[in-house]
Amino acid sequence: EPEVTQTPSHQVTQMGQEVILRCVPISNHLYFYWYRQILGQKVEFLVSFYNNEISEKSEIFDDQFSVERPDGSNFTLKIRSTKLEDSAMYFCASSWALDQPQHFGDGTRLSIL
Amino acid sequence: SQQGEEDPQALSIQEGENATMNCSYKTSINNLQWYRQNSGRGLVHLILIRSNEREKHSGRLRVTLDTSKKSSSLLITASRAADTASYFCATALSNFGNEKLTFGTGTRLTIIP
Numbered sequence: 001e002p003e004v005t006q007t008p009s010h011q012v013t014q015m016g017q018e019v020i021l022r023c024v025p026i027s028n029h030l031y032f033y034w035y036r037q038i039l040g041q042k043v044e045f046l047v048s049f050y051n052n053e054i055s056e057k058s059e060i061f062d063d064q065f066s067v068e069r070p071d072g073s074n075f076t077l078k079i080r081s082t083k084l085e086d087s088a089m090y091f092c093a094s095s096w097a098l099d100q101p102q103h104f105g106d107g108t109r110l111s112i113l
Numbered sequence: 114s115q116q117g118e119e120d121p122q123a124l125s126i127q128e129g130e131n132a133t134m135n136c137s138y139k140t141s142i143n144n145l146q147w148y149r150q151n152s153g154r155g156l157v158h159l160i161l162i163r164s165n166e167r168e169k170h171s172g173r174l175r176v177t178l179d180t181s182k183k184s185s186s187l188l189i190t191a192s193r194a195a196d197t198a199s200y201f202c203a204t205a206l207s208n209f210g211n212e213k214l215t216f217g218t219g220t221r222l223t224i225i226p
Binding site: 035042058093099100 | 157219
């Protein structure tokens with residue numbers, strides 16, 4: 001069964017450094033999302049992406065964050081200057097249409113030192 | 114916000130028994146999705162129920178939705194040790210190009226062999 005893949009599984013970075021989290025959504029999917037889960041807390045929506053542009057972003061998704069779909073397969077989340085509070089599990093998700101299941105990757109655990 | 118709250122927060126039952134988890138939310142939805150998360154792992158999609166549906170089944174899973182009470186329940190029948198995980202409900206409201214999920218706090222289910 002097709003699945004969403006995320007790399008790396010764990011990223012350790014110094015505060016202030018840039019990180020890029022990578023995702024390969026399911027190939028025929030059209031809607032792409034990033035969520036994050038701080039340890040012990042709820043899963044939170046960050047951003048949605050459709051038709052090569054951001055369709056919605058949360059308050060968390062400030063100017064330090066950006067997303068790209070550089071080619072037909074990858075979907076990336078960049079954090080320009082990481083902060084300690086960015087430490088979390090970041091999940092990529094995709095769906096082929098609205099009102100359809102969103103399929104999640106296994107996540108990238110981001111640790112900011 | 115479309116906040117989902119699960120009840121109970123934690124549930125321990127003997128293997129073979131049925132497990133019921135409840136979810137309440139506050140605003141209109143297009144659909145409600147249930148996910149499972151094993152410790153430190155990704156979110157696995159279990160079932161999606163649309164706002165015009167009242168009940169859905171998938172294998173040992175039964176989901177109900179009461180939009181008048183803004184609540185849903187997930188029943189796992191004949192539980193197995195492998196069902197031990199956290200279970201989350203997530204509500205979805207579609208806008209053009211976007212269907213962000215708002216997750217609940219989760220129910221930690223432990224199946225005792």
